[in-house]
Amino acid sequence: MTTTRTPSAAAPSARSNDLIYQLDDRPSFGPALFAALQHVLASFVGVITPTLIVGSVLGLGAYVPYLVSMALFVSGLGTFVQAKRIGPIGSGLLCLQGTSFAFLSAILSAGMIVKSRGGSPEEILSTLFGVCFCAAFVEIAFSQVMTKLRKIVTPVVTGTIICLIGLSLIKVAMTDIAGGYGAPDLGGLHHLGLAALVLCTIIILNRFKSQVVRLSAVIVGLALGFVVAWYTGRVDFANMADVPLVSVPVPFKFGFSFDWLAFVPIAVIFLITPLETAGDLTANSIISKQPVQGPLYLRRIKSGVLADGCNSAMAAVFNSLPMTTFSQNNGVIQLTGVASRHVGYYIAGIFVLLGLFPALGAVLQLMPKPVLGGATLIMFGTVAVAGIRILAEAGLHRRNVLIVAISLGLGLGVAAVPGVLSQMPDFLKNIFGSPITIGALSAILLNVFLPEEDAPQEDNLYDPEAHLHTVLQNPHNDEHEPLAHALRDHAGRAHNAG
Structure with a gap:
């Protein structure tokens, strides 16, 4: 096995031997497929959930299965672009692309505008995908200047954003552990026991010295949980007969429409999500033992955000919602020790197959929520820890502590008490309702306007020379x-x- 390493003075942890496969290593078919399956299982629900929510709220009915298939299909194409790096597009990291939750409020508001005018489901989808296609070019344009804004892309800002990403997603994992949204027996002991089985299995296998055992930790945990759930009667295959055999991607299947009232809120979100992407790419770089400073890092941020915008435009063409870089796979990299971007090609292939052949995806949809929650809890926590590492390297002196404390407070506060924005106009609620958005904006503004400290030192830092003098x-x-x-x-x- 040939390993390619990129030295980084900025990341002392790069000398760690935690990784089984480095960024440019080429694992053989077996290990690569095994690792790819774990990424797919960890992110599958996240990829399809926004589409299911939009379909349910806007009453899209019979079109939902097709939209779910297209979400999986474009996630495969987008993941390939990010991992492969086609020209200037793509970070060249093991980054998984999926449907973004950040756009949900704006998408639903845009759909309601059309629905309130008496628009049919076809007209709703035509407007949504037309508006999203045009708005994606806002992110594409922003990607070209983002890395020049050095006061925005700083360790304290990206570290805060990564922490918020991980901490805000933990609520999702805990809800799944309890049984999932809307479960009549939320918090039932049978849900908690199933999640605990998956969680403990992953922990035990991850502590083995054997690379093969460690590589299989997530998929074995999920498989064991699925088998136990099936054995106890919690998996129902009855509806599998109604799933269509093939879904054919048709560009702009529902037409192309545009509406300015729907466009503006979505375009604003396209200016915010690059900050989340930058945080995810930074966390991925840290876990993959790549530099988080210097020209290579900045190029990856620029190219990764550009890929996000291009992939979102492509998603609209193929009748799916805007995309972003997922956080889940950073936790999978940490757990499995596989950072090879070539695994991304396998992930892309699996997602494309799941999109083209809906029956395969339908089986994964049967995975009980507590089983997924037991695995994603670790992964989301790992993302938060990656943010803490960045903040520790940036230095937690008085100025940075103030920035982090206020930004985390606002982000987690909005997540915990969403009613705090209830009296705001819908336009502002769509922007500030996301904990990541409000936390990122807070970190950026404070980082820009709070003066730098010349020689930041901790008040309790031990100074041996001063002590000797005393x-x-x-x-x-x-x-x-x-x-x-x-x-x-x-x-x-x-x-x-x-």
Whole structure:
């Protein structure tokens, strides 16, 4: 196996041997497919859930299965672009692309505008995909100047955003552990027991020294949970007969329409999500032992955000919602030790097959929520820890502590008490209702306007020279006497030797 490493003075952890396969390694078919399946299982629900929500709220009915298939199909294409890096498009990292939750409020509002005018489901979809296609070029344009805004892409900002991404997603994992949204027996002991089985299995297997065992930790945990759920009667295959055999991608299947009232909120979100993408790419770089400073890092941020915009435009063409870089797979990389971007090709292929042949995806949809929650809890927590690492390297002096404290407080506060924005206009609620959005904006503004400290030091930082000076000035102090005596004794021996 040939390993390619990129040195980074900015990331001391890069010397760690945690990774089984480095970024440019080419695993053989078996390990690559095994790792890819774990990424797919970890992110599958996240890819299709926004589409299911939009379909349910807007009453899209019979079109939902096709829209779910297209979400999986474009996630495969987008993941390939990010991992492969086609020209200037793509980060070249093991980044998984999926349907973004950040756009949900704006998408639903846009759909309601059309629906309130008496629009049919076809007209709703035509407007949604037309508006999203045009708005994606806002992110494409922003990607070209993003890396030049050095006061925005700083360690304290990206570290805060990554922390918020991980911490806000933990709520999703815990809800799944309890049984999932809308479960009549939310928090039932049978849900908690199933999640605990998956969680403990992953922890135990991850601590083995064997690379093969460690590589299989997530998929074995999920498989074991699925088998136990099926054995206890919690998996129902009855509806599989109604799933269509093939879904054919048809560009702009529902037509192309545009509406300015729907366009503006979605375009604003396209200016915010690049910050989330930058955070995800930074976390991915850290876990993959790549630099998080310098020209290579900035190029990856620029190319990754550009890929997000291009992939979102492509998603609209193939009748799917805007896309973004997922956080889940960063946790999978950490757990499996596989950071090879070539695994991304396998992930892309699996998603494309799931999109073209809906029966395959329908089987994964049967995965009980507690089984997924037991695995994603670890992954989301790992993302938050990656943000903490960045903040630790940036230095938590008074200025940075203030930025992080306020930004995390606002982001997690909005997530915990969404009613705090209830009196705001819908336009502002769509922008500030996301914990990541409001936390990112807070971190950026504070980072720009709070003056830098010349020589940041922790108040309790131990300074050996200052302590030595104090000892020599006060040798008879009870605390200083032993050290002062030793210094005098050492000086006397040095004099006699001379």
